[in-house]
Amino acid sequence: MVNKILSPCPSFKTLGLALSASLIFGSFSLPSAAAIDYTDIQRETVVELVEQLEERHYSKQAYTDELSSQHLDAYIDSLDGSKMFLTAADIKEFQQYRTVMDDQLPEGNLDAGFAIFNRFQERLRTRLESINENLPEIIAAMDFTVDEYYELNTDDRDWATAQLELDERWRKHLKNQVLSLRLAEKSAEEIPETLNRRYTNQLKRVEQYNHQDVFQIYANALTELYDPHTNYFSPRRSENFNINMSLSLEGIGAVLQAEDEYTKVARLVPKGPADKQGDLEPSDKIVGVGQGDEGDIEDVIGWRLDEVVQLIRGPKDSTVRLQVIPGKSKSTDERKTITIVRNEVKLEEQSAQKEILEIPDGDDTIKVGVIDIPAFYIDFEAMRRGDKDYKSTTRDVKKLLQELQDEGVDGLVVDLRNNGGGSLQEANELTGLFIEYGPTVQIRHSSRRVWRDGKRLKSDYYEGPLVVLINRLSASASEIFAGAIQDYERGIIVGDRSFGKGTVQTLSPLTEGQLKITESKFYRISGDSTQHRGVVPDLAFPSLFDTEEIGESSLDHALNWDQINSVRHRRYDDLSSVLPLITNLYEERSEANPDFVYLEDQIAMATQTRKLEQLPLNEEKRIALRESQESKALAIENKRRVAKGEAPLTSLDEEEEAVEQGETDEVAEAAEQNDDTVADVSDSSEDTASETAVSDEDDTPDVLLTEAGNVLVDALVLKKTHYAANVSEKE
Secondary structure, rough: OOOOEEOOOOOOOOOOOOOOOOOOOOOOOOOOOOHHHHHHHHHHHHHHHHHHHHHHHHOOOOOOOHHHHHHHHHHHHHHHHHOOOOOHHHHHHHHHHOOOOOHHHHHHOOHHHHHHHHHHHHHHHHHHHHHHHHHHHHHOOOOOOOOEEEEEEOOOOOOOOOHHHHHHHHHHHHHHHHHHHHOOOOOHHHHHHHHHHHHHHHHHHHOOHHHHHHHHHHHHHHHHOOOOEEEOOHHHHHHHHHHHHHHHEOOOOOEEEEEEEEEEEEOOOOOHHHHHHOOOOOEEEEEEEEOOOOOEEOOOOOOOHHHHHHHHHOOOOOEEEEEEEEOOOOOOOOOOEEEEEEEEEEEEEEEEEEEEEEEEEOEEEEEEEEEEOEEEOOOOHHOOOOOOOOHHHHOOOOHHHHHHHOOOEEEEEOOOOOOOOOOHHHHHHHHOOOOEEEEEEEEEEEEEEEEEEOOOOOOOOOOOEEEEEEEOOOOOOHHHHHHHHHHOOOEEEEEEEOOOOOEEEEEEEOOOOEEEEEEEEEEEOOOOOOOOOOOOEEOOOOOOOOOOOOOOOOOOOOOOOEEOOOOOOOOOHHHOOOOHHHHHHHHHHHHHHHHHHHHHHHHHHHHHHHHOEEEEOOOHHHHHHHHHHHHHHHHHHHHHHHHOOOOOOOOHHHHOOOOOHHHHHHHHHHOOOOOOEEEEOOOHHHHHHHHHHHHOOOOOOHHHHHHHHHHHHHHHHHHHHHHHHHHHHOO
């Protein structure tokens, strides 16, 4: 069985966050001491990769001189998108590769990619070392009374042609960081210490880059020219991708992150081996790892996080010993050794979950079941080996659905917000829980052959009222499910227009790593593609996302939208007769709902904030800007409080003393270093945003989910009223 993947994969532009370089100009030469070189295995791998791209990708695009030119630009942009590291002189020298990489790569020649990276790394290393050496003097020279600005959008910036021009960019960059810390009430002594620690950590990560990292960045600069979802996975990234698909691994169940020289435990996976063993605690620092009951403990201070993760992972029933500095210890000299037997770790917090909403309807209360599906996951390996209890989205949802029905719910909301997709098989299987039988999706291969997939045999299905809640981050497999429910008129789709990913990927093994390649496009049974356009909800909620920045239409090199023939299919309801009434009820309710108005006001404020193109580096003007933003936020909050009959606030600090500017800057610092938080379940940077988002959640009511429940109740009541009217007419 070929595993079809329907999950969008972020771009691999991971180096240009807040790192920098370029104090040295001169002739193009590789630094002899620290140069990274490619391996013979990578020579074989890149030959295979180019062959598969040309032969199997849906676009049937050859790797030509034109694509070579684009590859060079994309690669440089992935390293230095903000143009803070390399210089115009560097870029001029790189032009020698512009139309030859398409000749080099099919022969296994990776000289261009590694030469460019080594130059970049040397520029970056030099800059960071210089900053740390001179940080106190640089900060002391800053004048915060001068009217100047820090540019937020650097897309149109030219490459620096002189040393002074690049230094000026860095002066403003550092001044902006220092000003943020000043406004966060950091002391004059703390600011240089904070920035020194920040740049030391960045320099350490730069020094730890290896040939696999460079190869992955260089390869993906090419693969993403074919389309944004075609990616090369290094061996470690392949392992993490498979873990995320199956939601299980064999290890200890600990989420880890880098902190200075140490690997720190961020949290434990509930009911995982470490959690059950009981000795390892959040904030403990892992300084050594030993295999088995008697193996030598290897010192891991200063190691790359992914390398520590690899040591800790291991097969079920094997033993690992961790030497840690207890988080509660005030001395780095204290050590304790913890022995943990590895086992299968289930990532239950990422699987489908249920809850019940109680929606008032006059004097009655209607129970609405909610099933939150964060991804379309399946443990392919367990399924192949005949494990009867293998984990999958459909199996979990089927169980939850039965439990909700046993609890007497009157209808169901399927919450697909932020669900980026996953298994094509699971998208089809899940749809089968809500229709009697019939096609779910049409798939057109690169050969242009079309076939249909779905539920082939009639069987029981959930027949109750159904609402599907989506947003801009609902993608791929989510769009297949939502689109099928909409085409069958099986339920009402509410929320925001979905992501717009209409392509199918296949995982293909290479000599080293894997290629996730777009071989097919999928189409709804109506014949429409979701590519670019997404699924348009029957009832639109306010959008929390900037559609110009998020979604398939915002990605470079995305494939085009098109149509194919529709498929004859059953319609389970005539929703067109009730949708206008439901829309009217929704609009009346949202206009009078303080939480909904609050949400719309927040969106409007965020839209205005996104229009900012520069920040003042004059302290008085920066304070005025911050106070203006806080004033608007306070007005929005008080508008809601007054509408709900609560006393207004004189400041936001009355309600949330913990939410201060200092925390904002800590988040900004974390964003600059967003490859820190990882787990022995995953070491990809994408997980960091999820961790941060979860930890920052508060108890604010989920107004969109509640409104989805209200829409379901409206549909249920209107249907009952319509049925009663028909019965009365017949009598």
